[in-house]
Amino acid sequence: MTFADCEPPQRSRPVLREVNFDGLVGPSHNYAGLSFGNVASARNAGAESSPRQAALQGVRKMRRMLGLGLVQGLLLPHDRPFTPWLRELGFAGSDDEVCAAAWANEPALLANVVSASPMWTANAATISPAPDTRDGRCHVTVANLSSMLHRSIEARQTAQQLRLIFRDRSLFAVHDALPAKLTDEGAANAMRLAASHSDRGLEIFVYGVDNGGKFPARQSRLAGEAIARRHGLSDEGQLHVQQSAAAIEAGAFHNDVVAVANENVLFAHAQAFEDRERVCDSIRRRVPSVQIIEAPADRVSLADAVSSYLFNSQLVTLPDGQTALIVPSECRENAAVWAWLNESIVGQTAIARIEVIEVRESMRNGGGPACLRLRVAMSDAAIASVDQRFMVDEAACDRLERVIETHWPDRIAASDLGKSELWAACRAARQALLATLGFRDEEL
Numbered sequence: 001m002t003f004a005d006c007e008p009p010q011r012s013r014p015v016l017r018e019v020n021f022d023g024l025v026g027p028s029h030n031y032a033g034l035s036f037g038n039v040a041s042a043r044n045a046g047a048e049s050s051p052r053q054a055a056l057q058g059v060r061k062m063r064r065m066l067g068l069g070l071v072q073g074l075l076l077p078h079d080r081p082f083t084p085w086l087r088e089l090g091f092a093g094s095d096d097e098v099c100a101a102a103w104a105n106e107p108a109l110l111a112n113v114v115s116a117s118p119m120w121t122a123n124a125a126t127i128s129p130a131p132d133t134r135d136g137r138c139h140v141t142v143a144n145l146s147s148m149l150h151r152s153i154e155a156r157q158t159a160q161q162l163r164l165i166f167r168d169r170s171l172f173a174v175h176d177a178l179p180a181k182l183t184d185e186g187a188a189n190a191m192r193l194a195a196s197h198s199d200r201g202l203e204i205f206v207y208g209v210d211n212g213g214k215f216p217a218r219q220s221r222l223a224g225e226a227i228a229r230r231h232g233l234s235d236e237g238q239l240h241v242q243q244s245a246a247a248i249e250a251g252a253f254h255n256d257v258v259a260v261a262n263e264n265v266l267f268a269h270a271q272a273f274e275d276r277e278r279v280c281d282s283i284r285r286r287v288p289s290v291q292i293i294e295a296p297a298d299r300v301s302l303a304d305a306v307s308s309y310l311f312n313s314q315l316v317t318l319p320d321g322q323t324a325l326i327v328p329s330e331c332r333e334n335a336a337v338w339a340w341l342n343e344s345i346v347g348q349t350a351i352a353r354i355e356v357i358e359v360r361e362s363m364r365n366g367g368g369p370a371c372l373r374l375r376v377a378m379s380d381a382a383i384a385s386v387d388q389r390f391m392v393d394e395a396a397c398d399r400l401e402r403v404i405e406t407h408w409p410d411r412i413a414a415s416d417l418g419k420s421e422l423w424a425a426c427r428a429a430r431q432a433l434l435a436t437l438g439f440r441d442e443e444l
């Protein structure tokens with residue numbers, strides 16, 4: 001059965017466009033090696049970071065998207081070091097005393113509340129656009145990110161921002177994070193396939209299973225099922241798929257390291273899913289117009305997919321209807337990946353065009369172009385309803401660059417994490433950003 005068979009014809013169906021909300025890289029961006037199973041994070045543990053370069057690379061990415069005619073939004077860095085969390089663990093005194101005591105007690109505790117990990121907004125929430133849901137609203141579930149300690153701290157502040165952005169409750173429903181045992185990493189493990197953004201879609205939830213491998217599975221099946229239920233998806237409109245154990249073992253800690261979808265195009269590694277044939281058959285049955293573009297393992301190994309982040313590209317529809325793949329520059333540096341893309345993909349498949357962008361600072365923590373954005377398909381009325389301080393145009397990029405250049409630390413070395421100068425610089429930088437964008441203290 002396809003959607004066309006079971007749906008009444010939709011009258012005056014609004015046109016939806018995708019908005020990408022990029023996470024602005026926070027002033028505390030550093031390499032503390034906190035994400036077990038994320039090979040880039042482990043490899044770069046202890047290296048010196050450049051928060052300023054990282055944030056500027058992010059703004060340049062937003063400019064590129066605007067230049068392509070796409071709609072761009074942003075999510076803000078969280079309060080760091082996040083002392084309320086340390087206080088819950090019993091540390092007391094002034095903010096600096098709390099941080100110093102945590103550092104002296106166990107440096108990793110402080111590293112957790114300093115991490116700039118909210119930049120990867122593909123993990124902020126899972127989105128079900130309006131055409132997919134029973135009540136016709138766009139549903140949003142904040143991710144609990146409970147697999148990794150540093151990321152489990154994010155949900156509270158993320159929820160606060162998403163409620164500010166999606167404030168019109170006739171158009172949006174923002175749900176709190178699921179209970180921690182239902183590990184949920186948000187949109188990085190969800191894909192949507194539909195004839196177009198405006199049509200009713202098939203939402204694919206990809207979960208992992210822990211079966212004695214060396215790396216943890218970070219998304220539970222129960223989380224995807226709970227999200228589908230609370231968002232009001234139909235049975236035909238959801239599919240729950242197991243990520244392949246081989247992909248997790250190769251370092252694909254989220255599905256978006258091995259697969260990405262846009263409208264009716266699915267771009268994936270042949271070893272992305274546990275039961276590939278069955279998954280592809282169910283997708284083809286439910287979305288008859290789907291085009292599945294697969295990288296065979298003999299052209300692109302899982303190791304190449306993970307090191308180049310080929311599938312962590314943004315797959316987008318340009319205003320002229322063409323499909324473009326926005327790849328990280330690491331793809332151009334990988335001979336096998338670059339040859340396959342140019343010989344077999346561009347112009348030979350639905351992917352008409354490739355854009356190369358550089359987000360190297362984020363990549364070194366395992367976050368590519370797709371990790372840095374939360375995509376939300378919305379009608380123009382819904383776009384107009386969001387808090388416009390979270391929408392980005394060229395002038396906003398100019399303002400962001402100025403505040404980053406003035407306030408973001410140039411470098412952070414591992415030993416800097418315990419220094420009060422760094423904590424003060426991070427607080428001041430965020431305050432300057434909030435003031436620049438017109439936020440009052442009590443709002444965030």
Ligand SMILES: NCCC[C@H](NC(=O)CCC(=O)O)C(=O)O
Binds near residue numbers: 041115117365
């Ligand atoms: N979607 C990309 C997420 C990358 C993220 N990296 C990190 O948190 C690295 C943090 C550190 O090692 O400091 C993660 O693994 O969740």
